[in-house]
Amino acid sequence: MITKLFEEATIRDIVNSNDPNFIHRKKWLKDLKTKTGTVEIDGNNFYLDKVIGGTLYFKIKSAHRELYYDNIVSFSDNYNYIVNSFKFNEYDIVSTVSDRVKLVNDIKYYFKQMIENGDALVYCSCPSNLYAGFAYIGSELDYITRRNKEKRFPKIKNPELKGATCKHLNYVLFVLLNNIKIKKYCIIAFVDNFLRVQTKRKYHGIKDEWWIDYL
């Protein structure tokens, strides 16, 4: 039953609000893990498509059809806070390697905190996100992305308002939270994009910066 579980939701809040038995979510998660072994972010089932600002855009494969759904995980409010915390001529004036490592590690720390404890807005483009009422629940509890708010109560498919997300988002959020390799990959993607935008092309990408190994 829907309750006011949180004022603002972290991805842990959202995952913890999902009933594992609802709509075979548990079985699907188990099947996907069995099929893929360890999850690879660039594998066929689930991958990070792009990062824009504080938002991760994932693609996740449909269990039944040959198509991918869009999964969005956005930390925009926290991201804006981070942007305001760094003055990016800092990047220009830190000339020694150790200073640069420290700067990047500071940014990395913020993004790790953002993923683990930041307020998140989420979205999946699959049909059940809408028809099983998750878009409605997410609108009521304010954790669905703002442009996807839904006012129609799911009176047929989910009148008791069980769960918090579809199985795709549950999976993406669970992995993002619990798989250290994938969390690190997403943190690096955030840092890379952040430096690129904030330094206005003075930064040429993480592959050019050997000190990023300190991540």
Ligand SMILES: [Zn+2]
């Ligand atoms: Zn979905």
